Amino acid sequence: MDCGLYIITDEVLAPGCSHIQIAKESLSGGAKIVQLRDKRRSGAELFAIANVIRSLCTENSAKFIVNDRLDIALATCADGVHLGQDDLPLSAARALAPRPFIIGVSVGTVEEAVIAEKGGADYLGVGPVYPTGTKADAGPAVGTALVSSIREKTTVPIVAIGGINLSNAKDVLAAGADSIAVISAVICSPDIAAASRKFVRLINPQD
Amino acid sequence: MDCGLYIITDEVLAPGCSHIQIAKESLSGGAKIVQLRDKRRSGAELFAIANVIRSLCTENSAKFIVNDRLDIALATCADGVHLGQDDLPLSAARALAPRPFIIGVSVGTVEEAVIAEKGGADYLGVGPVYPTGTKADAGPAVGTALVSSIREKTTVPIVAIGGINLSNAKDVLAAGADSIAVISAVICSPDIAAASRKFVRLINPQD
Numbered sequence: 001m002d003c004g005l006y007i008i009t010d011e012v013l014a015p016g017c018s019h020i021q022i023a024k025e026s027l028s029g030g031a032k033i034v035q036l037r038d039k040r041r042s043g044a045e046l047f048a049i050a051n052v053i054r055s056l057c058t059e060n061s062a063k064f065i066v067n068d069r070l071d072i073a074l075a076t077c078a079d080g081v082h083l084g085q086d087d088l089p090l091s092a093a094r095a096l097a098p099r100p101f102i103i104g105v106s107v108g109t110v111e112e113a114v115i116a117e118k119g120g121a122d123y124l125g126v127g128p129v130y131p132t133g134t135k136a137d138a139g140p141a142v143g144t145a146l147v148s149s150i151r152e153k154t155t156v157p158i159v160a161i162g163g164i165n166l167s168n169a170k171d172v173l174a175a176g177a178d179s180i181a182v183i184s185a186v187i188c189s190p191d192i193a194a195a196s197r198k199f200v201r202l203i204n205p206q207d
Numbered sequence: 208m209d210c211g212l213y214i215i216t217d218e219v220l221a222p223g224c225s226h227i228q229i230a231k232e233s234l235s236g237g238a239k240i241v242q243l244r245d246k247r248r249s250g251a252e253l254f255a256i257a258n259v260i261r262s263l264c265t266e267n268s269a270k271f272i273v274n275d276r277l278d279i280a281l282a283t284c285a286d287g288v289h290l291g292q293d294d295l296p297l298s299a300a301r302a303l304a305p306r307p308f309i310i311g312v313s314v315g316t317v318e319e320a321v322i323a324e325k326g327g328a329d330y331l332g333v334g335p336v337y338p339t340g341t342k343a344d345a346g347p348a349v350g351t352a353l354v355s356s357i358r359e360k361t362t363v364p365i366v367a368i369g370g371i372n373l374s375n376a377k378d379v380l381a382a383g384a385d386s387i388a389v390i391s392a393v394i395c396s397p398d399i400a401a402a403s404r405k406f407v408r409l410i411n412p413q414d
């Protein structure tokens with residue numbers, strides 16, 4: 001998996017900004033992975049939006065991931081699905097979607113990380129690293145120490161998430177994160193593409 | 208598809224009664240199809256519940272259908288999925304789940320019914336036949352006349368739904384419905400199995 005900037009589209013956190021607009025602008029700013037996350041819209045709406053973002057990602061050589069809904073992911077030929085601890089179990093998802101289909105799993109402890117890797121996760125979403133007001137069910141911040149601990153016990157890519165901004169991103173990468181997932185910090189910016197570019201420079205300084 | 212009693216489990220409409228309990232009791236009363244419908248629970252919870260109902264249906268030679276979530280249906284080896292007009296489009300679902308996997312589609316007009324049949328629906332959910340307080344997004348009652356009109360223009364089984372009770376069920380069957388889907392009328396009964404049996408006798412008088 002490409003270890004670039006990972007953008008999570010969330011319309012709730014970016015009022016007036018659509019999933020498609022967030023995807024388009026962040027891709028033009030160099031995002032390498034776009035995750036469509038929406039717990040409110042109907043399957044028909046998600047399907048239509050996912051098809052557009054699928055094309056945008058293909059044009060930009062980026063990966064497209066759907067949050068939670070494996071059916072929408074498969075129906076739109078997404079590259080993968082992202083599963084929380086309360087979504088469809090990893091083993092069940094993997095049985096329906098063999099590799100190279102990507103399955104990412106949110107983990108909040110070393111134990112969950114080890115179980116997810118053994119269960120066939122292709123990357124681990126670790127967080128929330130810092131306190132965040134963006135996800136009600138995200139739990140307390142785990143800090144960069146958890147990123148380091150998980151890095152010691154697992155080998156799959158770590159996508160760090162939660163409260164990461166341009167000031168603290170270096171610490172997160174230094175702790176062992178391969179990628180940084182950004183919701184509010186980038187998305188709520190008036191210039192999503194420019195904000196994305198700044199993160200991309202931090203994650204891939206050689207680019 | 209067996210044209211017996213079609214039960215939709217809905218915990219919201221039967222407070223204190225779980226999906227599993229509704230399924231178990233209605234199956235013992237002779238239900239031939241059980242649809243798990245739940246818009247609130249997490250994927251992990253739905254998966255666990257669906258696995259249990261899957262087994263119950265197998266033991267009772269009944270079909271198991273999942274509402275909306277094709278991923279949960281496929282992951283639990285359900286017999287099929289039921290799609291509303293605002294769920295994953297039929298064509299996309301059919302591409303992921305070839306026959307004999309059952310796909311049912313809710314239709315509210317003759318045109319929707321013809322499109323669904325052409326698109327590969329295995330049965331049509333027609334309704335709401337009578338006014339119902341059980342589904343906020345169900346739209347105005349369509350009456351038995353729509354069942355008749357759809358019967359004239361299509362050949363796949365019709366499962367009539369919405370406000371059907373022991374008094375009006377005969378009219379619905381006479382209008383051309385092959386099966387009757389029951390939510391509140393059966394589920395809110397203190398004896399789900401006994402109530403199911405009464406509907407079964409109406410639908411299959413020869414049994």
Ligand code: NI
Nearest residue numbers: 039068069250
């Ligand atoms: Ni969901």
